[in-house]
Amino acid sequence: MKKWLPWIITAVFAIYAFGGLRPAPVQDFDWQKFGRIPAMANGRFQPLDSLARNSLLQLREKGSAISSTALKGPDKQRIMPATEWLAEVMFKPETAEARPNFRIDNLELKQTLALPVEPDETRNADGKHFAYAQIRPQLGALQEQARQAAGVKAELQSPYQRAVLQLLKQVQLFWRLENLAQPRVTDVLAALKAAPPEGAEEFLKMAEEMKPQDAADWKAEMAAFLDSTEGGRTAMLASRDGKPHDEKALAAFKRDLVRFEAMSMKGQAFLIPTADPEKSPDTWRGTSDALMSAASGSTPHPALHAYAQMGDAFRAGRAADFNAAAADYLAQLQPQFGTVSTKAAREQFFNQLSPFTNAMAIYVAVGLCAICFWFAPVSGEWLRRTAVMLCLLALVIHAGGLIFRMALRAARR
Numbered sequence: 227m228k229k230w231l232p233w234i235i236t237a238v239f240a241i242y243a244f245g246g247l248r249p250a251p252v253q254d255f256d257w258q259k260f261g262r263i264p265a266m267a268n269g270r271f272q273p274l275d276s277l278a279r280n281s282l283l284q285l286r287e288k289g290s291a292i293s294s295t296a297l298k299g300p301d302k303q304r305i306m307p308a309t310e311w312l313a314e315v316m317f318k319p320e321t322a323e324a325r326p327n328f329r330i331d332n333l334e335l336k337q338t339l340a341l342p343v344e345p346d347e348t349r350n351a352d353g354k355h356f357a358y359a360q361i362r363p364q365l366g367a368l369q370e371q372a373r374q375a376a377g378v379k380a381e382l383q384s385p386y387q388r389a390v391l392q393l394l395k396q397v398q399l400f401w402r403l404e405n406l407a408q409p410r411v412t413d414v415l416a417a418l419k420a421a422p423p424e425g426a427e428e429f430l431k432m433a434e435e436m437k438p439q440d441a442a443d444w445k446a447e448m449a450a451f452l453d454s455t456e457g458g459r460t461a462m463l464a465s466r467d468g469k470p471h472d473e474k475a476l477a478a479f480k481r482d483l484v485r486f487e488a489m490s491m492k493g494q495a496f497l498i499p500t501a502d503p504e505k506s507p508d509t510w511r512g513t514s515d516a517l518m519s520a521a522s523g524s525t526p527h528p529a530l531h532a533y534a535q536m537g538d539a540f541r542a543g544r545a546a547d548f549n550a551a552a553a554d555y556l557a558q559l560q561p562q563f564g565t566v567s568t569k570a571a572r573e574q575f576f577n578q579l580s581p582f583t584n585a586m587a588i589y590v591a592v593g594l595c596a597i598c599f600w601f602a603p604v605s606g607e608w609l610r611r612t613a614v615m616l617c618l619l620a621l622v623i624h625a626g627g628l629i630f631r632m633a634l635r636a637a638r639r
Contacts, residue, residue: 229608255548294325361397402494455520516530517530536548585624
C-alpha cells in the first residue's frame with residue numbers, strides 16, 4: 227500500500243489544483259458569463275471577475291465575499307463568488323450594503339464607529355467583519371477623523387489614523403462600485419455636502435434644490451429619462467433665454483443630470499465601450515458619461531440598455547433572463563471588441579485556476595511530509611517520495627502560472 231500512497235496523494239492534489247479547468251455547471255445565475263464581461267479599470271481591460279476579486283481584496287483581504295457572519299440559522303454564512311457579490315453591489319445595492327464585507331481590525335476605530343468589538347454569537351457578530359449599513363450612521367465621524375489624519379505626515383500617523391484613512395478609501399471604493407451601472411448617490415452627496423471640494427458649490431446648491439434619489443427601478447427610470455430628454459433640453463434652453471417652458475420637465479431633467487454627475491467618481495471603472503474602437507480603442511466611458519451624452523442628444527449606447535436589462539432581471543430573480551442578457555451583451559461586443567473579450571475570458575480563466583494559491587498549498591504539504599520523514603526516516607520512506615512528487619507538481623503549477631501571467635501582461639500591452 228505504501229508503494230502506491232505517494233501516487234495517490236499526488237493525484238489527489240493534482241485533481242485539487244486543476245479542478246478550475248472544468249467550469250462549474252450553471253444551476254441558477256451564470257456568474258461565469260457575467261464575470262467574463264470586459265471593463266476598463268486601473269488603466270487596463272479586465273473582466274468583471276477581476277474587478278470584483280480585486281475590490282474584495284481591498285475590502286476584506288480575500289477574493290470572495292460572505293453573505294453574513296451568522297454561524298447557524300436561516301441566515302447562516304455562505305461564501306459568495308466575487309461576481310455574485312459585484313452583481314448585488316451594482317444592481318441590488320440595498321442587499322449588498324447588509325453583507326459584512328468590510329474588515330476592520332483596529333480596536334479604537336471599531337469603538338469610534340460604535341461597532342461590536344468582540345465576537346458575539348447572539349448578535350451574529352464576529353468582531354472583524356462589518357456591513358456598510360453598520361458603518362453608514364457614523365460616516366460623518368469617519369470623515370472628520372479622516373480629515374484630521376490626512377493632515378499628519380504618513381510616517382507620523384498612528385495605527386488608528388492609518389486605519390481611518392484605509393476605511394474611508396474602502397467606503398469610497400464601495401460607492402464607486404454601487405454607481406457603476408445605476409445611480410446610488412444619496413450617501414455620496416451627503417459626504418460631499420459634509421466636506422465640499424473646491425469648485426463644487428454650484429453643483430451642491432443644485433443637488434440641494436433638486437434632491438436626487440437613488441435608483442429604485444433603473445430600467446424604467448432610464449427609459450423614462452431617455453424618452454424625456456428632448457423635452458428636458460427644450461425646457462432648459464427656454465429657461466436660459468427667459469422664455470416660457472415646462473417647469474415639470476425642466477425639474478425632472480435637472481434632477482437626472484445631478485444624479486448622473488454624482489455617479490461619476492475618480493478612479494471608477496468604465497463599463498461603456500468606445501464608440502470608435504479603431505481610432506480610440508481605449509477611450510471607454512463610465513455610465514455617468516454615457517448618460518450625460520444621451521442627455522445632450524446623442525444616441526444612447528447599447529451597453530446602457532444591456533446593463534439595465536441585466537439589473538432588472540437580477541433584482542427580480544429571473545436567472546434565465548439575466549443569463550440571456552449577459553450572453554446577448556457578450557455577443558454584441560464580439561464583432562468590434564472580440565480581442566478585448568478574449569483577453570477578459572483568459573484572465574477570468576486564470577483567476578479561477580488560481581495557480582499560485584494552489585501551488586502554495588502544495589508547498590505546505592511538501593513541508594509537512596518532509597518534517598514527518600525527518601522524525602521517521604526509515605519507516606517513512608514513502609513520505610520522502612511523496613514530498614518529492616508533490617514538489618515537482620507544485621513547481622509545474624507555479625511555473626505554468628508565471629508563464630500564463632506573463633502572457634496575459636504581454637497581451638495587455
